[in-house]
Amino acid sequence: MGKIIAGILAPHPPHLVYAENPPQNEPKAECGWETLRWAYENCREKILEQKPDVFLVHSPHWQTVVGHHVLGLEQFSGLSVDPIFPHLFRYKYDLKVDVDLSLAIAEEGKNIGLTMKVMSNPKFRIDYGSITSCHLMNPAWDIPIVCISSNNSPYYFSNEVGQQEMFKLGEATRKAIEKSGKRCVLLASNSLSHRHFTTESEIPEDMSYEHIYHHGQYLWDMQMLDLMKQGKSQQLLDVLPEFMDMTVAEVKAGALAWMLSALGMPEYPAKIHGYGTVIGTGNAVVEWNAERAAQV
Numbered sequence: 043m044g045k046i047i048a049g050i051l052a053p054h055p056p057h058l059v060y061a062e063n064p065p066q067n068e069p070k071a072e073c074g075w076e077t078l079r080w081a082y083e084n085c086r087e088k089i090l091e092q093k094p095d096v097f098l099v100h101s102p103h104w105q106t107v108v109g110h111h112v113l114g115l116e117q118f119s120g121l122s123v124d125p126i127f128p129h130l131f132r133y134k135y136d137l138k139v140d141v142d143l144s145l146a147i148a149e150e151g152k153n154i155g156l157t158m159k160v161m162s163n164p165k166f167r168i169d170y171g172s173i174t175s176c177h178l179m180n181p182a183w184d185i186p187i188v189c190i191s192s193n194n195s196p197y198y199f200s201n202e203v204g205q206q207e208m209f210k211l212g213e214a215t216r217k218a219i220e221k222s223g224k225r226c227v228l229l230a231s232n233s234l235s236h237r238h239f240t241t242e243s244e245i246p247e248d249m250s251y252e253h254i255y256h257h258g259q260y261l262w263d264m265q266m267l268d269l270m271k272q273g274k275s276q277q278l279l280d281v282l283p284e285f286m287d288m289t290v291a292e293v294k295a296g297a298l299a300w301m302l303s304a305l306g307m308p309e310y311p312a313k314i315h316g317y318g319t320v321i322g323t324g325n326a327v328v329e330w331n332a333e334r335a336a337q338v
């Protein structure tokens with residue numbers, strides 16, 4: 043039987059890829075945002091040891107109005123440019139998709155009443171959120187991925203309706219994974235608090251300018267991380283709608299609710315690999331290791 047070996051809160055500020063200077067990204071940096079990049083390094087080392095077959099990513103920057111979409115072709119390549127930070131992220135991607143698993147998720151979603159669609163346009167441009175989270179978890183890109191869009195229901199209806207929809211999507215994802223026989227890692231591609239500065243320092247990686255946007259946001263982030271550390275997934279989800287309103291949190295797009303639902307609302311403690319800010323937003327790399335928790 044297939045299984046989810048881990049779920050990762052995997053934030054996607056393009057600054058992190060920029061600061062890593064991979065050959066795929068055109069702009070070059072001196073350094074920057076080390077606490078988060080090193081958090082990714084630690085997390086990825088442990089996760090790759092567990093030999094995943096697939097990484098599944100849910101990104102707020104692949105927004106779909108009608109239903110939830112998955113990538114439905116084996117390979118996508120092209121140039122992904124961050125619309126806000128084109129001077130930091132112009133990334134040439136060439137990625138492999140686990141189409142069988144994508145189609146199975148679409149099928150399971152339909153079975154429980156979700157509107158699901160399969161993206162089969164070979165020229166479709168992959169969003170920078172999906173690319174950044176996947177790159178930072180596996181820069182070698184030698185493991186196929188599944189990309190899932192974020193439906194706009196939290197924005198059109200309410201935080202609560204949106205999260206309920208993501209719980210269903212998580213259920214569909216889990217069922218498809220179990221039937222697939224594969225070892226999977228889920229990536230919830232989003233930051234936490236999301237108020238940010240609107241001007242940039244002359245040198246983007248000048249860390250003397252980098253700090254949380256305001257103390258209230260920081261306190262909210264710490265409260266959320268504390269619930270994760272204590273394994274209180276249900277309490278976390280209960281306060282999520284208020285957190286979204288208070289901090290314009292990117293979790294609104296549903297990645298975290300999707301992942302916690304797929305993980306079966308874990309009650310074991312999550313591991314915080316690191317917390318840091320990017321242009322004032324709160325970001326953490328957090329791991330729920332289902333496989334290791336089951337061995338304890």
Ligand SMILES: [Fe+2]
Binds near residue numbers: 054103171292
């Ligand atoms: Fe984002």
